[in-house]
Amino acid sequence: MTPSLSPFTPDHKLSSMIEENNLLLMVIARFGISFGFGDKSVRQVCADNNVHCDTFITVCNFIANRSYNASAVSLPSLMQYLRSAHTYFLDFLLPAIRYKLLQSVNCTQIDDIAVLLLRFFDSYVRDVRQHMEHENREIFTYVDRLLAGEVADTFRIADYSVGHTSMATSLTELKDVFIRHYNQQTNMILASALSDIMVCHQDLCSHCDIENTLFIPAVERLEKSLKLEAPTQAPQPAACDKDELAESMTDREKEIICCVARGMANKEIADALCLSINTVTTYRRNISAKLQIHSAAGLTIFAILHKLIDLNEINPHI
Numbered sequence: 001m002t003p004s005l006s007p008f009t010p011d012h013k014l015s016s017m018i019e020e021n022n023l024l025l026m027v028i029a030r031f032g033i034s035f036g037f038g039d040k041s042v043r044q045v046c047a048d049n050n051v052h053c054d055t056f057i058t059v060c061n062f063i064a065n066r067s068y069n070a071s072a073v074s075l076p077s078l079m080q081y082l083r084s085a086h087t088y089f090l091d092f093l094l095p096a097i098r099y100k101l102l103q104s105v106n107c108t109q110i111d112d113i114a115v116l117l118l119r120f121f122d123s124y125v126r127d128v129r130q131h132m133e134h135e136n137r138e139i140f141t142y143v144d145r146l147l148a149g150e151v152a153d154t155f156r157i158a159d160y161s162v163g164h165t166s167m168a169t170s171l172t173e174l175k176d177v178f179i180r181h182y183n184q185q186t187n188m189i190l191a192s193a194l195s196d197i198m199v200c201h202q203d204l205c206s207h208c209d210i211e212n213t214l215f216i217p218a219v220e221r222l223e224k225s226l227k228l229e230a231p232t233q234a235p236q237p238a239a240c241d242k243d244e245l246a247e248s249m250t251d252r253e254k255e256i257i258c259c260v261a262r263g264m265a266n267k268e269i270a271d272a273l274c275l276s277i278n279t280v281t282t283y284r285r286n287i288s289a290k291l292q293i294h295s296a297a298g299l300t301i302f303a304i305l306h307k308l309i310d311l312n313e314i315n316p317h318i
Contacts, residue, residue, distance in 0.1 A: 261308075
């Protein structure tokens with residue numbers, strides 16, 4: 001989307017910026033800026049809180065879909081922001097959504113679909129945690145070492161950027177399954193949880209866009225300044241959307257996904273389809289690689305969304 005508004009500048013009042021776009025509240029929190037700044041300008045507030053002003057204003061403009069200067073970003077300041085965002089997602093927002101999801105179902109009469117969906121959510125959170133902890137542990141540490149003048153011979157940021165994608169898709173799938181398939185009369189808390197999921201989806205998409213558009217190019221500039229050459233990348237296959245992936249599945253692969261959703265073990269699948277257990281194992285490995293779904297609960301959600309299986313056939317104990 002092309003920015004249609006003039007960019008925020010360091011001379012803007014921060015309180016006025018928030019009135020124009022309340023998404024900036026999370027930017028302020030993630031940069032560690034204290035509230036109570038009155039009518040001070042961005043420049044004054046950043047100076048008071050020891051925050052790199054150009055990085056802060058660049059992220060604000062990016063979030064608000066205004067023109068920004070990516071080259072003005074300070075990598076240490078941006079990494080502090082990204083680390084803080086990881087903490088927010090993992091320690092606050094996702095646990096809060098799970099708590100609401102638990103509250104939204106009648107725990108004395110919890111049904112099989114609710115159990116399945118909660119397990120899918122837990123599986124999704126584990127994947128997000130693994131992704132973000134990898135970035136904290138490996139990617140940010142690599143950049144810290146570059147900033148200190150230490151050069152690694154076996155890694156460049158391009159190695160990571162090729163496979164770096166948004167983590168938000170599964171949240172949308174979960175929301176859609178709740179809306180389309182989870183039938184209960186009392187929905188106030190569930191509606192609140194689904195609203196939080198939609199906000200989380202938007203926030204995660206924005207977070208990944210900042211990493212791809214601001215962080216990774218900044219690391220590439222640092223590597224270039226240190227005269228580090230990016231490795232030659234092999235051509236990457238074009239990404240497929242959900243519908244294309246579903247259409248690309250063979251009938252046999254769909255049969256195996258349905259068997260997984262029914263709670264069948266590999267040996268049971270092999271017996272039912274007259275295959276060897278090694279063949280079933282290979283099929284499941286290829287299916288997981290193709291769909292980037294590695295849990296039985298995730299494959300079950302895929303089967304529901306693409307109408308490969310009826311809800312009544314699903315094993316709730318997956």
